[in-house]
Amino acid sequence: METNVLSLLLMPLQPAHNDPFQTLALLRTQVMSLSLAAETNLDPAFLAACVDASYPSLSYVSSSSSVSSSSSDDTVASPTASLIPSPTATLVSSTGLAASKTRFVSEEEHMSHLLAKYPAAITDFYGSGTSCVYKTGPAWPVAQGPQSQKIMRAARPIYKHGIAPIWLDTAWSIVAELETLQVDWNAVDPLAYANAGQAALICEFVITIGVKPRSLAYEAAVAAAEVVDGILDVAGFPEIQVAFIESVYRRQGKLMGFDPTYELQGIPGLRKPFTPTLGLAIAPYKLPYYEGTGGLYLRLNTDQSDKRTVLLTCAHVAHPAPLFDNQEYTRKFDSQPREDIILLGGGSFDDSVKDIMKFIGYQSRAIASWETPLRRIPEPAESEAVDVTAKRKELTYLITAAKDKIRAANELHSHVTKNHTTTASRLFGFILHCAKIEVGSDGFMYDWALIQIDDDKVEMKDFKGNQVFVGGNKTAADWEDYMFAQLHDRHDFHVPDDLLLQIQDYVREAEFRDPQNYDVHNAKNLLAVKNGRTTGTTFGRVNGLESITRHHSEQGIETKAVEIIVCGYDTKTGENEKFSDEGDSGSMVVGRDGRIIGLLMGGGGSTAKTDKTYITPFYALKKEIEKKYPKAFVLPADA
Structure with a gap:
């Protein structure tokens, strides 16, 4: 017509x-x-x-x-996905220090109460959406006048600090005291802070202790801070500040080929989601609204006759709770029913x-x-x-x-x-192995799964393998400006061809402590990039000290684990872009040279934002995978 x-x-x-x-x-x-x-x-x-x-x-x-607004066929992608509760949301149990729940308290009333007790509740961590119940040490600077709440803060990593050799012991001591005091904590994070866009730090070291929103009264926070200060004083570091912040921890036909070489500007970023290029959005076939990210391709055997290719992701992406029990699963025989995985939930x-x-x-x-x-x-x-x-x-x-x-x-x-409208048309593999989510003997959280790729669903001539697309919402100029910001730090300078960064090798533990990159502020950092389902390409800085997180599963089981934070990369313009959001779990975080840094596990922040990203370092995860598949190796560039 x-x-x-x-x-x-x-x-x-x-x-x-x-x-x-x-x-x-x-x-x-x-x-x-x-x-x-x-x-x-x-x-x-x-x-x-x-x-x-x-x-x-x-x-x-x-x-x-072109997208149906409703459908009785549950195999067709539905725009109502946003109405389905996210599997990455975590409920943290209340404690004896929780405020009274006899009546509903609005967000405005809650903030008014926080500010009355602690006037810097908003300004201390402004921009993260995180409210501060109480912080020790000198007051952080704020702008004067009507724009006094407009200074955005940026978390920065800490390297080579004197507390490093005893940090984990100190952190576990803090955790023990918090639990004695019945503080409903979810993360103990060692960080430095600056005003976004500025090189100078406003605080060289603050331990931020995340607590369930509205669970900790000001007076209780002050009392708990005094106990933590005592631990730091005994350790010989009384100058380290302590902050209690309101935060939650969250576990967050053939497929098309991907060759951006000859495509017009802007088109590769649109095509990428429909291809098996790393950072691919995935979901269980029967649960298409529980989405995550695929982060790395592996081969299971050095034997040339075994051509199986598997995709590494998180176990909570492959088997989302509470729909699956937290148990190890392996598909050992072809006669076993498949648990299919689709591209794009x-x-x-x-x-x-x-x-x-x-x-x-x-x-x-x-x-x-x-x-x-x-x-x-x-x-x-x-x-x-x-x-x-x-x-x-x-x-x-x-x-x-x-x-x-x-x-x-x-x-x-x-x-x-x-x-590719139906979910069946986007099927590209099945769960080969899903590990039990648990803390290892080294304290790290292990949450991983392997998806075996159906060979007939991938155009192998266009398959990019372990290449991370660092374009889309980032440009070649962004890559140069942020990943190679200093002229004296360009010994390995390169812009990836077609903005596809080849993964090779991994970062060893020693380099987490002593990084060799320089950021826009000319500060030494371990710079990182990832491409995830939700936030696409983002740049970040990896912390040099470990965090301790506490998570309550859907079954009410509590786990405490060691994880490492990746901070957002604030620029000289004062922007402070978050590194990840819900749905990015399973992304592989890599360095500017393509070496693997770690698997993205989840995030923390206010109930509406992800201010901090947590990873399990690959140097540790690699050993865990090899316990199950001793001959597994990262798919090489020439595979």
Whole structure:
């Protein structure tokens, strides 16, 4: 059916707020979309829906959406994934120090109470969404005047501190005292802090103790801090500060090939989610809304006759609680029923399709913005000024390039919606082994599983193996600016070809303590990158001291484990990007040289944010995997 200008103008528009300028801009762009649809061979209604999707502050109703809003077939990806409780959410039991629960206390009332007792409750860790119940030591600086709460804090790693040789013993002593006092803690983290974007530290060492929100009264926090101070004083480090913060710990057809070499700018990031490239979003076939990330490809045997390829992820991704008991599982025989795994669970598939539509919408709006000034430029003339000719060429080039991108994105959208809409069409392997989630003799948390890949679901000629895509939401310039920020630290400088970083080897324990990279502030760090299901490509800094975390499983079983924090990478602009979020569990964290750092296990922060990311270092996890598969090895580049 032919769509005319009037029908486009009459498409349902329901702005989330009354902004006449944005609404008029949208109407103008939809009128423009008629001619653009013809030139790019897109359905006009679909193009209009893409334009709608590209406005982040408005919500629209359009019958042309390519993703079903409801379905009785549970094998079809549903946009209601966000309504399903996340398997990574952790409930922490209350303690004897918990505030009274005889009546509901609003968030505003709770914050008012915190501020009345401790005025720096918001400013101490501003930007993380974390409230501070109490902190020892000197007050941290705040901006004066009406913007006093606008200084964003950034966690920084600690290396080569004098307490390092006795840190874990000290931390376990702190944990023991906290439990004697019945403090409902979930993490003991050793960190430094700075104002985001600044090199100078405002605190060289603070032990942040995460407690369940609303569980610890101010007076109890002060008393507990005095006990921790006593431990630090005996250890010889009375200057270390202690902070009690409100926080939770969270466990967070053939597939398409991926070759960004010849693709137009922006398209590889849209294609990547539908490929087996590392950082792939995965979910159990029967539970498509319990999503995580696949982080590393392994081979199980050095015997050339055994060509099995397996994908390393977290056990809580393969067997999400409470739907599975925490028990070891291995598929030993072909006669055993398969526990299938799919690429892209319900939420990830919906988001990835919408991203394609948004991209088309952005390009359409850009074309509209370029065509207006182009129409004002007169027809070419022999005597016209050089800058007029140059401007015409520039705008014409931009418009042509954008139209080419729209065509490429539309082809991708068509392929995806025709071939990968059902969960069955995205099946790519099965659970070979799922370890019991438990703390090892070394204190580290071991939470891992292996997914055996179906060879017939992967185009091996385009299979990138152990290459991490560090593009998408990051550029080659970002890689250079943040991973090789200092000129004196470029002995191994490189920008990965096509932004695909080849994984090779792993970082040894000694380098966690004594890193050799330099960040934007010219401070020594172990710099890290990961690509995950939720946050895509992010950069971070790995801490040099271990944290102790406490987790209560869905079955109420408590575990305390040693883990290592990866801090977000704050830049000189004052931005402090988080390293991960729920759904990124199972991602592999690697160094700028491609060496493996660790497996992403979960995160901590306020109930709405992930401020800290926890990993199990690969130097430890490797030994655990080899106990089950002694000949397992990381899939090499030439496999």
